[in-house]
Amino acid sequence: MKNKYLSVAALALSTFLFVGCDDEDIKDFFPKPSDGDSKNWDIINFEMYKTGFLTEVKSSNGTGPIMVNAMRRQSNGTYANGNHAMIFNTHTPTGDDTDLFTGIHHPQGYDLSKVLIINQDMNSTPNDNQYGGTMTLDFSSMGTVTLHELTALDIDKYENMSYVRLYGANNRMLLEKKLMNMGNNSVQVVDLGNTSGVMRLEVTLDGTNNGMPAGSGAIDNIKFMKD
Template identity: 35%
Template structure:
C-alpha cells in the first residue's frame, strides 16, 4: 500500500505540472455529451467509489480513495478557487456526510441527501420531488472541496475549485459515470475532463444546471484509457462553484443477458432442505420444493430439494457418478456413455445442481433413483419469461421426463417431454422464452413403472435462465 501510494504521489506531482494550480486561461474544449438524466445510464456491474474507503494525510484531508471492489489506491487532491482562474496550491479534499440530520445551516443543507421530500434533510428547489434532478437517494459520504484549511468543520467551498483523481495505480481505467450534487444556475460552467497518461484530453462533459440540491448522474460514455480525471466546480473565471460528488463508476462489465439460477444462492428450512433460491442478479426469492415419487402419479408430501456438488471426484460412488460434471473425458468425475461424447456431451463443470434427495437426511446429498418432482414458484416476481434450463442424466429407461409451465391461474402454458440424453448426458432445454410463467414443475422419470421394472427418474438440474431481453 505504501509503495503504491508513494508511486502514485510522484505521478500526482507530475500531474500537477501538467494541469497546474496557478492562474490559467479558461479552456475552450467543447463537450460531446451531457449528463442530464436522474437515473444512471449504465446498467453494468462496475467498480464504484462511494467515498467509504478513504486515506487521509497528516493534515486530515483526503489523499486517496478506493473502490468498493479493490484496495488499489486512487490518489485524490482538491484545490479551492481563490480568484478568477486561480487555485490554492494546498489540498482540501474532504468527506461530507450527506445523511446528517438537519438543518445544519452554514450553507451546506443544499448538499444533504435525500431532499426533504424523500425523507432526508436536503434543502433546495432543484432536489424537490417532481423535478428533473430530484434528490431522491441517500448518498451517504460525498467528496467536497473544503471551505477552509481545516478539515473540521466539513463545509463545501462556495467559491468552487478543482478535484483531481489519479487512476495510475490501475494502469488505465474505463470511466462510466459520476454523480454530482448541487449545481446552481449561477454555477454553470463546471465540467468533467478525462485525460490519458500524457495529459491529453480524451473526453470533456459539461455539468448541467441541476438547481439547488439537485442530483445529476453524468454519463462519461464508457471512455477507455483514462488515467486522470479533473472535475471543475463552477466556471474558472468566477468565484462560484459549491457542490459535492459521489458514486464514480468505472471498469464496468456487461450485465448478463438473462437472470440465471445457478444454485449458488439458496436458503434451507429447519429440516435442512432447500426452500428458496435467488438468481445471480436479484434477491427476489424463488420458492422451491421437491417430492420423491412413491407410487404411480403419487409423490411424498415432504420437501426433499437438495444441493448436489457435481464437481466431486468419481470416488464418491453411491450411484451419483452419473450426475458429476464434467465427464471423466474432460477432467471431471462424471461416468456414463451419454456424457462421454456426442450430442449430449458433458464437457462443462456445472458446480452446484438441484436434486430430489434420496432420503430424509439432507447431509447425504444423493439423487433419488425412483424419480420425483421439482417445483419452482416465481410468484414473487409476479410472473417471468422462461428461456432455458440444463438437465443432466436422463437414461433410456427414464423416458417421460418433462417440464410443465403454469400461469397465475395454474393453467398449463407449455409442456415439454425431454429427449433421452443417456447416462451422465447433459442437455440444455429450450423453454421458448415462454411468458407469464408463475410456476414450473420438472418431473423426473415416467409417471409409472419404467421399462427396467421399477420407478425411475434420477438426475439433476441447473442454470434456469429467465427474463432474458428480447433479441433484435
C-alpha cells in the same frame, strides 16, 4: 441408473463414454447454452448454496425469493411427505451418484458444479432419488417471468416420460417440453421458448426400469427475466 461400482476416479477415464452414442450423435443431442441477448437474462445456478436441503433460492443477481419444492416418488408410485429439494455438487458426487458427475473429463466439457436434485430420503447426504418425482420453482413472489432455457443432467434411457412444464395464472399450462432420455451423465440444454407469463416451473422425472418407477436426474442454469 446409479452405478454402485464406479469411483469418481474411474469416471475420469474411459468409463465416461456414452453407450450406443458415437461422437456425431453426442454433438447433435447436446447443444451448448445459447448466448444470445445474454445481458438481459438472469440465471439460477445454485452456486451460492452449500450442499443440503433448501426451500428457496435467489438468482445470481439476487432476484427472488423463488420458492423451491421437490416431491419424491416412492417405489410403489406414491409420493412421500416433505420437501426433498437438495443441492448436489457434481464435482464430488455422493450417494454413489457418479452418473451426476460433471467437470474435467466430462465428454462434452460441461462443468455444472452445483445442481438441484430430488433427494431419496431426509438424510443430509445428497443422494438423488431413483424413483423420480417433481421439482417445482415458484416465481410468483415477483409476479410473472419469461423463461428462456434450463439445463438437465442425467436423463436415462428408460426415463422417457420426463417433462418440463410451465404454468401461468389460474394454473394454466403455457408450455410442455419433453426431455431427451440420453443416458448416464448426459447434459441437455432445454429451450423454453422465451415463454412469458410464467409463475411456476415444474420438472417431472418419470419412467420405468424393470417394472419399477424411475426418474433420477438434476437441473441447473435456469435462465429467466422478470416480465
